[in-house]
Amino acid sequence: MMKRRTFLQKSGIMLAALGLSQAGLSLLSDRYYQALAQSSPRKLALLVGINQYLFGTPLTGCVTDVELQRELLIHRFGFHPSDILTITDLQATRQNIETAFLEHLTKQVKPGDVVVFHFSGYGSRFGKATLPESSNLGEQKNQKEWTVTNLLLPVDGIIQIKNQSVVNALTEDTLWLLLRSLSTNLVTSVLDTSYTDGGIILQGNLRVRSRPSIITGEITAEELALQDQLKQNSQIISPDPGIVLVAAKPEQVATEGQIDGFSSGFFTYALTQHLWQATPATTVQISLNRVAGTVEQLVGNKQQPQICSQSNPQQKLLTYHVLSPEMLSADGVVMAVEENGKTAQLWLAGLPAKVLQYSLNSLFTTVTPTNSTNQNTPPLQLAIRSHEGLKAKARVNSSNLNDISQLQVGQLVQEAVRVLPHNISLTVALDSCLARIERVDATSAFSGIPHVTSVVAGEQSVDCLLGRVSTTESLLALAESDSLGGISAPLPKSSYGLFSPGLSPIPNTSGEAGEAVKTAVNRLVPKLQTLLAAKLLRLTANEGSSRLGVQAILETIAPSEQVLMQRSTVRAPWPTPKVSLSSTAPKEAIVKLPISSSIQYKIHNYGDAPIYFILLGIDANGCPIALLPTRSTTNLNEQGSKSFATQVITPGETTIIPSNNSPFKWFVQGPPGVVEIQLIFSRAPFSQTLETWENAKISALGRLTTLANPLEVVRSILNDLHQASGNLTEAIATPPDTWVLDVNNWATLSFIYQIV
Template sequence: MGLNRRTFLQKAGWGLAALGVSETVLSLLGDKSLAVPLLERYFQVLAQPGGRKLALLVGINEYPRTTALAGCVTDVELQRELLIHRFGFQANDIVTLTNSQATRETIETTFIEHLTKQAEAGDVVVFHFSGYGSQVQMPQQDETVASAVRWQNSFVPVDGILPTKGEPAANDFLAETLALLLRSLKTDQVTTVLDTSHTQAVNILKGSLKVRSSSRQPALAPNPDELAFREQLVQRLKASSKPWKSLDKSMQMPGLVLTAAGSSQPATEAQWNGFSAGLFTYALTQHLWQATAATSVQISVSCATGMINQFAGNDQQPQLTGQKSQNSLLAYYLSPNPPLGADGVVRGIEENGKVAQLWLAGLPAPVLEHYSPNSVLELLDGESLILPPSPPENSSATDNPAQPVPKSVQLQLRSKDGLTAKARILSGNGGEKVQPQVGQLVRERIRVLPRNLGLTVALDTHLERIERVDATSAFASIPSVSSVVVAGEQATDYVFGRGKKQATETSEPKFKGGYGLFSLARNPIPNSLGEEAEAVKSAVNRLNPKFKTLLAMKWLRLTANEGSSRLGMRASLEMIAPETKTIIQRETWRTSVGFATNKTKKNASNTSPSVGSATMPKLPIGSRVQYRVENYSDRPLYFMVLGLESSGGAIAFYQQLPSPEGLESEQNPPLISGAIKPGETLILPQPSASFNWMIPGPVGVAEIQLICSPSPFKGAIAALEAAMRPKGEGERVGDLFNPLEVTRAILQDLHQASNITPDKLGIGSDVYALDVNAWATLSFNYQVVS
């Protein structure tokens, strides 16, 4: 069947836009150092598998005889929607097994029938498991595994415990069985995603997160039926044309294997308003919704790790193993289509075509949780991705707008329930009414957030009843805290409890020491723990300044939009001593092609949106760093840099005017609203600056936010002027003593820069309305090490 002109242009535009192959890039062909890597990635996209795409997704919440999980079935839905709408899987080629369906025998039989018997060479296969993990003691003499493994990781099916007269017997799905099943596939292009863990969990609830490790004692022997099935797989493989090789101790699986946590770490799931999900599955799939065609699987896992660290700290570090050359491999061995990313999809049309049902799993979970009615999204039309004609070299950006004018249809949010929403269909640019189609992708345009946002604090379940009563009463007088809940029952931001865990002979841990704040994974918030004799009410009042700082950081995280911003910028965190290397690189993905002028884009480097391994980047105490910020938009970009050091204190980057020559003043010179011109790169601090940006202790996690806008941050600069800050002139990094006031001023500046009148959206004065054309926030999370 032939292609009409519209379809051809869409596909051609998507293909070229995937890697920015515009006239600008093609003009670089004379410079092989720039052109060749880009075109190699482009041709990798063109040569991606054209065969069948098969998936088996398993998620189990409802385990009998043990504490139920809540997010595993959601994980399956997250993967299914992603594979269909971003990677082109057919719905009937995806089999899901959830809850009572996911018995050991059914999982193994379905794997053979759906994957082994159907997948051919060159096909793409995905296997996903979300549920409890455990361990099983294996027979001492086992010829299948080289140097027999005493304890083997296992996946707990819904019938993982067999009722017996004596000690319950395990009926687990062994890691070795999975490895053998994966070997039985005819294709090498297989991705395995395991959102589970195998360390025994004394308590399923860890702070306010649920751990996906079974709390039962590891089984002393596997089910004989499982061993018999495993032997059948071994004999089939030996009889096949594939060369047989015993499994090694690592149980190395073919293809790419993505695991939610390290071998001795817990995998966890979190609860947000309206839904629960595995931290890893949500972070991974959310990033892949927004990913571009040039995004490798390593970058995807690295970006997912950044989100997980905000919830679980260093306790959960995803792992990527398998095939070599991970730096160039695409997730699922496929390029997402279209290549510029999306934030959701239309799942249905109702009310006679006036309302669209949306799936919004492309938004970061914290943002989605607070996404308010009247937020606006636009339908993604393939024609809007086609690159505009290149402007003449001597023309200005105003004469030749870099951004094409798409035939956009906007959708205004009316209500939201977890991951789904209903939106009113607005008219297109020309005023015509356009009917969305089921399966059509949507992208964020205007983010509406409530101004009255506060922190939700959970009370640790180990607190005594009288302690919880006193804490609830004390929190009523803390303006930054909007609600107090019991840990594990509702979505929360932080946990309030006692500090030190005391080892006991029983399975139930006891906590002693002073009161303090903890992350959702129950890691202490730096400098929040008090003395053991401190009263509950005194502790809550003592923490009032800490709550302001943490609320400010919550606000800053809600501005994160590197996946949806339309401002063309890139920034990197670089170590310059004791060695020189790039630690983290971030970029606004939707402006990497099509929205920058030729002149400015030529000055931007051709690199991926992120660099580094799949684990959290590390910086040693005392190392010197700098930020390199590139502006490849067609407008000047003003910037703010602020965040949290590993000590838990808020800091800000200042630029101050020099004092008049010959005059001394006890007051600080006024601050500058720093800006980067179009096509230019700015280093912070500048090499000529009188100070060095040093990484202080202690060991811990630091988080820095870089916020840019075409409009000056007048309110934020005024708020900074009102705060105590280091004396002197030039550039400085200093303590931020009023982080909440500065953060609110930043939000107000962005709200004003968006210039959205209330009557336009029907919004009130109790919200911020932020246009994705008006700002970009890039996050830099790293671990400070000794």
């Protein structure tokens, strides 16, 4: 996938092998550049993605990453297609990548222009023994040190010259010099790769983007020559490489995997999905916080995105620097119009990953930018009839020929009605470390559990993983047992537990050593129900598409007062209240809260109608929790009895949870771990949910309560949200065994933080 006339028709693709000069960097005629010249500011992007390497195990999601970024930049950020150069697979050699950077970015960019560089592929580390500067020759043997350099591996990252391995990679040093050579400070780099030598290809259900061994040898002379040339041109070297977003911490690995019919890097998917819905007020830190939360839900806590570099950490720059008030939030775009305008092919990369999987029968509407000349064009309603990966086929819900003729390629679409089937299941992967007999027994045990299915790890998108809680010695014995057919060698005594898809242990799921796998599966049934409840609750998340006017803020009140996180519905037809994060608030992608901190949620209704809400979540122990209001004479439920009722917030009102006059104070308790809280809002009371709570005879009201029946509670919430949407089921002819949720009537805001 190499655009821009196959990158200069490959005619000028090669730089001089050595001794680069200013003249040598000019491979295109002045006439060519004059033909492409545009007035500043201009938006330029170089996107690199490599699946098919000439060495090692292929990756599967890097080319999709490039596609995700390209469609986002064109349809959401206004990049011209000809200003986006994509280089993938066999075309992504080191020389091609560096030449493309110099010719497409360095040579064309002007002050004030916007630049995006993206790389998806293998990362690695280059190791070499060096002599410290303070050493003398007599001490050399004992004083050598091992220095490590991070590498972005092109398709030809390791080559053989005279029977010796040579490192033919883009080094991190070179990348920094290239970024600093750009004559604009509006630069964003996205690196969906990692360098840590984990020694593995698969991590749970996910594929790792670190090459599983450190590289030794020598770096190519061409790479070193380019570094020297860039350093010599000191007049173009800036101290500022711009913003560099990386997929994981230095000691972690970046991962990719199946999401729903397509494979992608989880960081790239989470980032681009968020940016489809982001508003002009979104800063880099807020964006990364949202992205990190999504990655945690998809992968677990073993991959945490970071801001690797930023010129001024206090400066709140917009991600990609190009959002303006005229840029509409969207969930996708019309890619093609078929059947004389009756059907459309949609690109739906703005939808949350799990929601995309269940998008059949959902409704979307076309939207017109505020600066468009076609303001009188009525929105069209599109019903999803089929989907494959990120693409969906939709039918126009109109028989009016005038309406149908208005459908156009490039129109943005927004979610209007979300349809979710009742029969959603929890998918559990069987870890590859399990012996064949264990996998057979586990599959048999899972088959008897309603709404739970099991699959082989690595084959498809999953919600969790069943694996061994074992020592390394046990795993080696197990591997030997499996190689012998599971007969000659006894299985090691170890326990079973549940893990995230990225192999993070799920709290309180490991059993006693020596238990049978069928016993373990039956023991885990309550936890599986909790995980299914959490999955269903996440499927209601719609901060980006809800039209309710609601804002929620998480803040600490002790040991100090800080606004840590805020969530707002960005498409409500009223101005969103502005909130400033405290200057002392944590800068991590995942907000960290110390044990014993006192917290509260501040909820503001900035809409025009009363809204009801409830609070549910999963604590650091993996237990389902809810914060239930207290009984009082002024807090009557919908039937008028002195019981608890969902709280209501009137227009313009701000509510604090827990309230200042409540005897319950929310202190953060251990153990360390990740907490996920969902605030669910509706225009209608949660009547069925109240009944479910009443039937459970919960006595600890007015405080955080562990739910014994989380799956029943969440299904009741979905029933209530379905009822709040009125008679849409009949209006849009959806199957009876579905929940139909109108974005005008509900909102679910998610808060994810880490207890330390």
